[in-house]
Amino acid sequence: ERAGGPPPHTQAGNATFNRAKLLNVGFKEAMREADWRCVYYHDVDLIPENDRNLYVCDASPKHASIAMDKFGYKLPYRGYFGGVSALTPDQYMKINGFPNNYWGWGGEDDDIATRIQLNGMLIVRPSVQVGRYKMIKHKHDKGNEENPKRFNMLAKTRRTWQHDGMNAR
Template sequence: MNEKISVVVCVYNRFEYVRNILKSLIEQTADIHEVIFADDGSKTDLQEAIKDLIPLCKFKVKIVWQEDIGFRLAKSRNNAVKFSEGDYIIFMDQDIIFDKDFISKIIKHKKRGNVVYTKALWTDSKQRDEIQKIFDIDYNYKRIYSIIESEQHIKALKSIKKARLYSLLYKFHLRKRGGKFAGLFISLYKDDLLKINGFDEKYIGFGYEDDDLANRLFKSGINTIPVDFEFFPIHMAHPSSPSEAESPNEKYYRDRKKEIFKGDYRCKYGLDNPLGEDKPILKLEYIGEKDEKKN
């Protein structure tokens, strides 16, 4: 059976980065079923910003928008999952780019009961500008990667090696958690996410929602598969949001962590019980070239 792959891209403004990631996804060698943009209430129209790229997509493209009433990353991700058709879901932030074989390699590692993830190399503003100049002219990832310093690549490899050790220790019950991962890029089977009721929507405002997800997945029995690359994904630098100065979620996170490690790994407000009265809006559903041919 061919399993469907859904890619969920978290979005809030900064559409120049959304264009970058959509270009990266268009170039992928993997068979992607759909790309869903989980829009946390962007002020301007995302569909307008990417309208020239949409006809180039061989996969479905969806935009799932929610009202902007605070930083609600967890809820926006859950919204996307509800509209997803895939068996396997790849979550990523809007501000990364990657090589054409990136998704293909991730899919090769997918395994039920595991989160597959990797590291992204963080750039400074100078590197970002140099990379963007190349990216605007030609999607040549090897050339783009030449901007990255070797120390950045080596650091990522060391981090993956450490994560593999943690995953092994967790497997043999010598650690409470496997390798550390963040929402910048993670992937897993939808069934494994449903088991913990998705992302906890009580995380409103910046911070801790990814650590909470990891705690709940690990307590449910999920392990991790850290993946290394010849060319890692690259995070395009940008100014920090004012909301990132401090997190209002720390106390809730600490309290929930105690409950989670006692066995309560399903969140109350998640996929089956959304928090708040507002409903997500499906602003776009573009059927890609492959699906048009089937109909």
């Protein structure tokens, strides 16, 4: 940190949060460190309840948190890809990573699910009995308010995914 607080455009403080952009940065940095074969994107507030939910990648992108207590241990909707997911580096690059333009809460997980579909890949999931997670209760983060533009942005994913992601400058 510099004197007077964190530099502008960081994820510290009360500025609007961009989870997806941070995941892209984390992926890029992790790949510099080692030749990883599987990368997990894991919300820190989710605790796995079943140790048979193996943290390994599959031939298709994996959504591991299919049954969260906050959703009554059911998938909230068919295309849901939030919480805990895993992709190989090749799968991640094929979909151009996460979008960089989702500031605030919501939308980026649905965007990546659409990218997976647009690239002809299926989402694999464990059974509801295996993919169970407990969410640690916490206050809503300041600076992470709902993104009011998320539904409009999601409607444009088909047109934006190829230039909004890992290849963006």
